[in-house]
Amino acid sequence: FSRRDFIKISSIFLAGSTALSAGAAQAFSGAGSSVGDEGSKVVYSFCEHCFWRCGIAAHVRDGKVYKITGSDHHPLSQGKLCPRGTGGTGLLYDPDRLAYPLIRETKGGKQFYRKASWDEAITLVAEKLYGIKEQYGPGALAMLHHGYGVSFFKNMFSQIGVNKYAKPSYDLCCGPARQATVLTYGYPSDTPEGFDMKNSKYMVFFGTHFGENMHNTAVQEISEGIRNGAKIVVFDPRFSTLAGKAQHWLPIKPATDIAMMQGLMHVLISENLYDKAFVEAHTVGFGELWDSVKDMTPEKVSAITDIPADAIRTVAREYAFHAPAAFVHSGRRTNWYGDALQRIRAIHILNALVGNFKMPGGVVAFQKFPLVQPPPTHEHPAYEKEVHSKYPFFPDDEPSNTIASHEIVQQAISGEVKGLLIYGVNLPETMTLGRDKAIEAMKKAEFVVAVDVLPSEVTGYADVVLPECTYLERYDDLDNGRAFRTPFVALRQPAVPPMYDSKPGNQIAKMITEKWGIHGAFPPSVEKGLDKKLKLVGSSLAEIKKKGVLVMPETDLYRKPGEPLNLKTPSGKVELASARLKAGGFDAVPKYTAHPEPPTGFYRMLTGRKPMLTFGRTANNRFLGDLATAKENEVWVNNRIAEKHSLENGEYVHLKNQDGVVSEFPVKVKVTQRIRTDAVYMVHGFGHTSAKLTWAHKRGASHNQLISRTEIDPAMGAVGFQNNFVTFIKEA
Ligand code: SF4
Numbered sequence: 039f040s041r042r043d044f045i046k047i048s049s050i051f052l053a054g055s056t057a058l059s060a061g062a063a064q065a066f067s068g069a070g071s072s073v074g075d076e077g078s079k080v081v082y083s084f085c086e087h088c089f090w091r092c093g094i095a096a097h098v099r100d101g102k103v104y105k106i107t108g109s110d111h112h113p114l115s116q117g118k119l120c121p122r123g124t125g126g127t128g129l130l131y132d133p134d135r136l137a138y139p140l141i142r143e144t145k146g147g148k149q150f151y152r153k154a155s156w157d158e159a160i161t162l163v164a165e166k167l168y169g170i171k172e173q174y175g176p177g178a179l180a181m182l183h184h185g186y187g188v189s190f191f192k193n194m195f196s197q198i199g200v201n202k203y204a205k206p207s208y209d210l211c212c213g214p215a216r217q218a219t220v221l222t223y224g225y226p227s228d229t230p231e232g233f234d235m236k237n238s239k240y241m242v243f244f245g246t247h248f249g250e251n252m253h254n255t256a257v258q259e260i261s262e263g264i265r266n267g268a269k270i271v272v273f274d275p276r277f278s279t280l281a282g283k284a285q286h287w288l289p290i291k292p293a294t295d296i297a298m299m300q301g302l303m304h305v306l307i308s309e310n311l312y313d314k315a316f317v318e319a320h321t322v323g324f325g326e327l328w329d330s331v332k333d334m335t336p337e338k339v340s341a342i343t344d345i346p347a348d349a350i351r352t353v354a355r356e357y358a359f360h361a362p363a364a365f366v367h368s369g370r371r372t373n374w375y376g377d378a379l380q381r382i383r384a385i386h387i388l389n390a391l392v393g394n395f396k397m398p399g400g401v402v403a404f405q406k407f408p409l410v411q412p413p414p415t416h417e418h419p420a421y422e423k424e425v426h427s428k429y430p431f432f433p434d435d436e437p438s439n440t441i442a443s444h445e446i447v448q449q450a451i452s453g454e455v456k457g458l459l460i461y462g463v464n465l466p467e468t469m470t471l472g473r474d475k476a477i478e479a480m481k482k483a484e485f486v487v488a489v490d491v492l493p494s495e496v497t498g499y500a501d502v503v504l505p506e507c508t509y510l511e512r513y514d515d516l517d518n519g520r521a522f523r524t525p526f527v528a529l530r531q532p533a534v535p536p537m538y539d540s541k542p543g544n545q546i547a548k549m550i551t552e553k554w555g556i557h558g559a560f561p562p563s564v565e566k567g568l569d570k571k572l573k574l575v576g577s578s579l580a581e582i583k584k585k586g587v588l589v590m591p592e593t594d595l596y597r598k599p600g601e602p603l604n605l606k607t608p609s610g611k612v613e614l615a616s617a618r619l620k621a622g623g624f625d626a627v628p629k630y631t632a633h634p635e636p637p638t639g640f641y642r643m644l645t646g647r648k649p650m651l652t653f654g655r656t657a658n659n660r661f662l663g664d665l666a667t668a669k670e671n672e673v674w675v676n677n678r679i680a681e682k683h684s685l686e687n688g689e690y691v692h693l694k695n696q697d698g699v700v701s702e703f704p705v706k707v708k709v710t711q712r713i714r715t716d717a718v719y720m721v722h723g724f725g726h727t728s729a730k731l732t733w734a735h736k737r738g739a740s741h742n743q744l745i746s747r748t749e750i751d752p753a754m755g756a757v758g759f760q761n762n763f764v765t766f767i768k769e770a
């Protein structure tokens with residue numbers, strides 16, 4: 039299937055200096071701004087280094103962004119950013135940036151890229167995508183995406199009836215949490231998740247890594263809760279940053295969380311610690327729930343999880359004591375074993391049992407800013423959204439995904455998908471199905487177009503590479519898709535004009551659409567489109583540019599005594615036992631099932647993040663990578679296991695997984711007592727193979743390369759990848 043070889047993009051097509059063309063500088067009309075310190079101006083926008091999308095203040099002097107700080111006006115940043123957010127200039131001025139459109143050519147059996155004009159590249163992309171759609175139908179085209187500029191490409195594709203798209207992070211992170219919340223409470227969870235952290239007295243976390251996984255507002259609210267005396271409990275095989283703040287760190291055996299949750303439910307019910315009034319008035323399925331946990335005694339659960347029975351009783355009793363100002367958090371990036379939907383259902387049941395729904399310090403339902411979408415005015419109305427996923431609980435009302443991302447990868451491998459548009463996703467290093475399958479999918483596809491900022495691995499497999507400018511150089515759609523305690527709508531606006539010959543996604547999508555002969559699908563300018571939407575709520579682009587955000591007053595989050603919940607579940611109540619799951623042939627209440635154990639001499643490969651890095655978004659960012667802790671990843675090995683394998687702290691080893699896959703680059707050993715003896719841990723996002731990422735190339739080992747097994751959640755299609763095990767190969 040090697041129709042398409044990987045091409046190392048020649049450096050003559052990459053950015054080498056930070057100079058703007060004179061024309062670009064002149065054409066830039068300037069964004070909404072205020073005067074900053076020392077005569078600089080400040081442009082308010084929002085961050086793109088992770089999905090949290092905090093408000094930023096970009097400080098500009100002499101046409102350059104010289105620092106980025108947290109916007110005081112934006113409710114998710116509240117004047118503060120995580121380290122990654124402040125490091126945005128490292129992306130803007132990255133000398134490795136893609137500078138021109140590139141087209142793949144073959145001459146004399148050799149493949150290479152040549153520089154192309156925008157018109158030539160756009161014409162080729164438009165012809166190829168349309169040709170595939172005409173020959174095979176719209177289902178033969180698909181898009182994998184990550185990043186806020188994707189809305190323009192969804193609009194573009196919808197004009198020719200293509201609506202097969204997926205965001206890999208949905209499968210890997212927020213998807214099961216969203217659907218578990220829908221099944222339990224009747225509404226979807228969001229970012230930030232609906233937990234009243236700052237007012238809580240007792241917060242329980244299962245393996246989620248706040249403080250390493252920098253979710254700015256959540257970290258701020260957890261800190262405020264701790265300052266107000268809240269206790270933290272962390273179940274995690276590894277002593278994480280959050281565990282360092284905990285009253286109880288409980289090093290649970292990996293893959294046994296659901297058993298622990300059932301054990302906690304058992305104690306709450308058997309010791310009459312649950313909120314009987316709430317359960318009787320507002321829930322259904324209590325009898326079915328008790329039937330499923332009555333045998334899960336602390337002693338039995340202790341034998342499964344390695345946590346002492348007394349500790350299980352203590353946590354359950356303390357949790358009930360502090361309720362309703364207590365919660366178990368649903369977590370982020372916790373899709374590990376193919377049972378993520380049921381695992382997060384179990385978390386919601388633990389919350390419902392203590393009656394913390396819409397109570398101070400408990401589970402809350404944040405509200406969205408009521409922005410009205412203008413009706414389409416052009417003669418090619420967008421096609422109806424169609425869900426392509428085969429998983430019964432894949433959502434039909436989620437805006438970013440119509441199919442699970444691994445289904446697109448599999449369809450490209452099988453030949454059902456012939457054309458791929460890959461927007462902002464470095465597919466070979468994305469945990470969709472591991473590196474090998476991602477590369478196989480791109481090689482099998484007839485046509486691949488990559489829209490990206492950097493020459494990451496994915497661009498080497500594309501037929502056409504279209505260089506997008508960074509989030510600091512463009513407008514995107516308004517951010518109003520999320521709910522928070524103060525509902526808001528936020529603006530992304532350019533702080534400086536696009537560098538080199540890069541373009542904003544909104545222009546790229548519009549140019550392709552117009553090549554198809556479709557005019558009017560996009561507003562005459564992105565500014566006019568934004569202004570029109572804002573006028574519908576009595577504001578304007580000129581107004582929102584000043585602070586980058588419109589914010590409503592804080593909403594009332596708490597229920598009144600006797601107030602009916604009126605939930606949009608089949609029963610109208612909180613579903614401890616889910617009628618929909620039962621009707622679909624799945625367990626109505628979550629049940630623990632054992633997962634595969636590591637072979638002798640192998641250790642379960644756990645993964646997470648560093649505070650300075652967001653995987654592909656920041657991999658090549660020198661400003662962040664230069665920080666001592668972000669230069670490379672390490673493999674954490676328990677000191678007893680290190681002794682067994684004669685490993686020294688700081689030595690480099692290769693890792694080999696259960697299927698014989700050996701890491702391409704070596705990784706440094708960190709010998710520590712902060713991890714269990716049956717697991718190792720490494721941060722994802724290192725071990726890049728693209729030599730054109732001159733900072734990231736060959737630093738550390740790729741976690742993704744070592745994923746050769748995945749477990750797919752049969753209910754909603756999320757990908758679990760922590761059933762891969764590794765051992766060590768010492769350097770000769
Ligand atoms: Fe940016 Fe950090 Fe906020 Fe994410 S949490 S949006 S990386 S500042």
